[in-house]
Amino acid sequence: MGNAELERVYFDNAATTPVRDEVLEEMLPYFRERYGNPSSLYSIAGESKKAVETARERLANALNAEPGEIYFTSGGTESDNWAIAGTAERAAGKGRHLITSAIEHHGILNVFKKLEKNGFEVTYLPVDAEGLVSPEELEKAIRPDTILISVMYANNEIGTVQPIDDLAGIAAARGVPFHTDAVQAAGHIPIDLKKTKADMLSLSAHKFNGPKGVGALFIRKGKPLEPFLLGGHQEKGRRPGTENVPGIVGLGKAAALAVAEMPEESARLAALRDRLIDGILGGIPHTRLNGSRTKRLPGNVSVAFEFIEGESLLLLLDMKNICASSGSACTSGSLDPSHVLLAIGLPHEKAHGSLRLTLGRYNTADEAEYVLRELPPLVARLRDMSPLYKAGVKTMI
Numbered sequence: 463m464g465n466a467e468l469e470r471v472y473f474d475n476a477a478t479t480p481v482r483d484e485v486l487e488e489m490l491p492y493f494r495e496r497y498g499n500p501s502s503l504y505s506i507a508g509e510s511k512k513a514v515e516t517a518r519e520r521l522a523n524a525l526n527a528e529p530g531e532i533y534f535t536s537g538g539t540e541s542d543n544w545a546i547a548g549t550a551e552r553a554a555g556k557g558r559h560l561i562t563s564a565i566e567h568h569g570i571l572n573v574f575k576k577l578e579k580n581g582f583e584v585t586y587l588p589v590d591a592e593g594l595v596s597p598e599e600l601e602k603a604i605r606p607d608t609i610l611i612s613v614m615y616a617n618n619e620i621g622t623v624q625p626i627d628d629l630a631g632i633a634a635a636r637g638v639p640f641h642t643d644a645v646q647a648a649g650h651i652p653i654d655l656k657k658t659k660a661d662m663l664s665l666s667a668h669k670f671n672g673p674k675g676v677g678a679l680f681i682r683k684g685k686p687l688e689p690f691l692l693g694g695h696q697e698k699g700r701r702p703g704t705e706n707v708p709g710i711v712g713l714g715k716a717a718a719l720a721v722a723e724m725p726e727e728s729a730r731l732a733a734l735r736d737r738l739i740d741g742i743l744g745g746i747p748h749t750r751l752n753g754s755r756t757k758r759l760p761g762n763v764s765v766a767f768e769f770i771e772g773e774s775l776l777l778l779l780d781m782k783n784i785c786a787s788s789g790s791a792c793t794s795g796s797l798d799p800s801h802v803l804l805a806i807g808l809p810h811e812k813a814h815g816s817l818r819l820t821l822g823r824y825n826t827a828d829e830a831e832y833v834l835r836e837l838p839p840l841v842a843r844l845r846d847m848s849p850l851y852k853a854g855v856k857t858m859i
């Protein structure tokens with residue numbers, strides 16, 4: 463490959479992933495030949511219904527759950543909204559206190575913000591410098607009027623994986639419903655819902671090489687939850703609307719493939735990740751790793767460069783055909799630093815100088831080496847233009 467530029471290096475797999483060929487192949491017939499509405503009574507409808515149930519079984523197997531505990535939705539955001547708003551509506555008579563963490567995705571945080579406006583009280587658990595929620599802090603935050611705890615399984619910006627079994631165990635022991643946003647975990651690290659005592663879990667197909675616009679909410683058997691959308695009788699009356707049959711088929715296939723290949727693929731990605739982290743920290747001064755070195759998603763690299771603007775770096779990387787992200791994809795376009803980076807204690811200027819590279823199934827070692835070659839001169843170029851850098855380096859020496 464030499465110094466030739468690669469056509470495109472896609473290191474933004476936490477934002478979304480390409481659909482795998484095997485997944486698309488399984489979906490295609492459900493757009494044209496097998497287009498029946500699963501609720502109808504003729505035979506092509508039966509085929510659609512069967513395909514939805516096969517996907518439900520596949521996803522249940524992937525999570526070690528029961529097929530009856532899987533409800534298909536339009537994605538991670540809907541699953542998150544449903545779990546929180548549906549629990550709050552159902553349990554408002556029992557209490558109005560909710561607990562979450564300071565580093566959740568906006569699909570969670572903005573629901574809690576709205577509930578606060580409607581008279582609920584929310585405790586936002588702090589995290590430590592690695593982004594971890596403390597089980598002891600959770601224990602202390604629970605009150606007699608606490609009706610829901612929601613803590614994400616793994617963080618989308620810094621890749622920190624929470625001690626979710628401990629957190630869910632505490633909630634279960636205290637009789638408080640526990641939800642987890644597992645959108646970044648599902649398909650990437652093992653999830654076992656017979657072991658983890660979560661009552662609800664959200665996931666989204668497009669984060670593990672499935673299609674966009676389809677996801678699921680796991681609801682443990684026997685647990686009450688108010689519907690979020692109102693309409694027909696689909697999904698046992700809990701999630702109305704004609705099923706996204708091709709999407710659901712793609713979700714089931716992507717989940718089955720991801721789980722079958724997980725041991726090998728997660729080891730491969732973790733090695734690429736570590737090569738990138740070591741290469742960046744070792745090759746570029748005034749740089750630190752965001753998040754935990756060990757309790758980390760296999761595909762997440764997040765680093766803070768002092769004295770540069772993450773957005774400027776992204777533009778320079780784009781000119782080298784490298785797709786990356788600064789803090790969070792969802793906040794780009796806003797000038798606020800990421801709430802996650804602030805919560806782990808980064809000062810504003812370092813939060814602004816952060817870069818996230820997230821790896822996936824199609825990334826190679828060559829691509830990692832390409833980034834390690836291209837990145838240091840770009841960082842140096844931006845720092846050369848920064849008066850703060852020149853002043854800062856002088857005082858550091």
Ligand SMILES: *Cc1c(COP(=O)(O)O)cnc(C)c1O
Binds near residue numbers: 539567569643645
């Ligand atoms: C992507 C993401 C979501 C939103 O999922 P969509 O399917 O895009 O709505 C929610 N939570 C986390 C942690 C995510 O990374």
